[in-house]
Amino acid sequence: MIQLDLNHAFLKEDVKAYQDQVRAIDEALQNGTCKGNDFIGWLNWANNYDKEEFSRIKEVAAKVRENTEVFVVCGIGGSYLGARAAIEMMNGLYGDNKPEIIYMGNTFSSTYISQVMNHIKDKEVTVNVISKSGTTTETALAFRILKQFMEEKYGEDAKNRIIATTDKARGTLKALADKEGYETFVIPDDIGGRFSVITPVGLLPIAVAGIDIDALMKGLHEGMGEYGDADLEKNPAYRYAVARRILQNQGYDVELLVNYEPQMQMVAEWWKQLFGESEGKDGKGILPDSVCFSTDLHSLGQFVQEGKKVLFETNLYVETPMIDLTFPNDEANEDGMNYLAGKSVDWANKMAAKGTLQAHEETGGVPNILLTMPGMTSYDFGNMCMFFFKAIAMTTLMNDSNPFNQPGVEVYKKNMFKLLGKE
Numbered sequence: 001m002i003q004l005d006l007n008h009a010f011l012k013e014d015v016k017a018y019q020d021q022v023r024a025i026d027e028a029l030q031n032g033t034c035k036g037n038d039f040i041g042w043l044n045w046a047n048n049y050d051k052e053e054f055s056r057i058k059e060v061a062a063k064v065r066e067n068t069e070v071f072v073v074c075g076i077g078g079s080y081l082g083a084r085a086a087i088e089m090m091n092g093l094y095g096d097n098k099p100e101i102i103y104m105g106n107t108f109s110s111t112y113i114s115q116v117m118n119h120i121k122d123k124e125v126t127v128n129v130i131s132k133s134g135t136t137t138e139t140a141l142a143f144r145i146l147k148q149f150m151e152e153k154y155g156e157d158a159k160n161r162i163i164a165t166t167d168k169a170r171g172t173l174k175a176l177a178d179k180e181g182y183e184t185f186v187i188p189d190d191i192g193g194r195f196s197v198i199t200p201v202g203l204l205p206i207a208v209a210g211i212d213i214d215a216l217m218k219g220l221h222e223g224m225g226e227y228g229d230a231d232l233e234k235n236p237a238y239r240y241a242v243a244r245r246i247l248q249n250q251g252y253d254v255e256l257l258v259n260y261e262p263q264m265q266m267v268a269e270w271w272k273q274l275f276g277e278s279e280g281k282d283g284k285g286i287l288p289d290s291v292c293f294s295t296d297l298h299s300l301g302q303f304v305q306e307g308k309k310v311l312f313e314t315n316l317y318v319e320t321p322m323i324d325l326t327f328p329n330d331e332a333n334e335d336g337m338n339y340l341a342g343k344s345v346d347w348a349n350k351m352a353a354k355g356t357l358q359a360h361e362e363t364g365g366v367p368n369i370l371l372t373m374p375g376m377t378s379y380d381f382g383n384m385c386m387f388f389f390k391a392i393a394m395t396t397l398m399n400d401s402n403p404f405n406q407p408g409v410e411v412y413k414k415n416m417f418k419l420l421g422k423e
């Protein structure tokens with residue numbers, strides 16, 4: 001369970017003053033009468049998910065792990081960020097990841113695409129093309145290149161090495177997958193892209209990475225209870241949601257998600273889409289940004305400490321690291337580092353966090369929200385998903401916006417299609 005501490009947040013209003021509003025919104029969410037109510041399938045997904053499909057995910061993943069050196073995840077936005085966030089958080093950045101997981105379909109960069117194709121050309125490859133709409137251009141462009149490569153390399157067998165995760169009926173990708181005879185997995189109608197890491201969209205790549213997806217679903221399920229109460233005192237996700245609104249009322253328009261683990265950076269990227277697309281509309285919303293400390297204390301730290309007071313920090317602390325390490329002694333001590341000899345490096349990381357909080361809070365005057373998760377396991381990931389899902393739904397509905405659409409994303413696409421000469 002994620003622990004929330006608002007004692008460093010400088011809230012000028014009492015969170016509990018919002019209890020009536022929160023109760024009313026929670027009721028509308030539970031009854032399916034809130035704005036965007038056709039996209040709340042994630043709420044009870046941990047109970048309702050298709051158990052047969054879930055077993056098939058595990059079977060397919062086991063097969064892929066046997067015959068594949070590189071697993072290419074071809075998708076963008078919600079169709080890739082969640083899987084990557086989970087895999088990096090749980091396996092770390094330099095684990096002995098087998099198969100190697102590579103991400104495509106998330107850029108028009110010709111260099112990126114060419115280098116990936118070159119990197120995989122002599123390896124055993126499986127492709128998972130993921131698109132809810134089945135029509136996203138970046139993904140379709142990369143997939144055509146991948147499909148031709150696979151057909152050239154494997155001939156008839158290519159179809160056994162391509163897996164499509166898409167809508168159950170609509171979209172070009174579904175039609176193509178059916179025609180070619182690809183294995184397919186379904187993205188439910190009532191779960192939007194940025195909430196879809198808990199569906200086959202995330203679960204298949206996560207399982208291919210050797211991660212226990214049963215534990216992920218268990219964490220999600222427990223989260224339904226832990227973040228399910230309409231009573232603010234019993235629901236840290238809703239308290240966090242309210243604290244954000246209070247801080248914005250106080251003039252803070254930027255939220256910096258802070259972590260101290262490089263393997264959490266893609267979690268921050270996933271969170272940015274979840275929060276940015278959900279809340280950034282109707283001329284409202286808090287801009288979600290992120291930093292990895294202490295790394296970024298050496299870049300953005302100056303701004304946080306002394307720059308314009310536009311931001312608050314939300315620290316996503318991890319109690320237990322994946323691996324700890326003892327700092328070695330050195331007789332000569334020429335680098336003067338012996339004061340750390342015999343100490344745990346994770347302890348040093350935690351002292352850096354403590355010192356930073358103090359600096360930003362006491363002399364910087366920056367509000368800090370503290371979230372603490374127990375570890376970086378599959379269970380923790382599933383649980384964290386439910387925490388942020390509930391929080392963003394509540395905090396956006398408090399703004400009277402629809403948390404589950406993203407009409408603004410279409411504008412660039414229209415212009416781009418015109419420029420590309422698309423009919």
Ligand SMILES: O=P(O)(O)OC[C@H]1O[C@H](O)[C@H](O)[C@@H](O)[C@@H]1O
Nearest residue numbers: 077078079131132133136193409
């Ligand atoms: O899964 P897809 O339909 O390909 O969509 C991928 C992404 O692109 C869109 O433009 C949306 O803004 C995102 O919410 C979505 O996650």
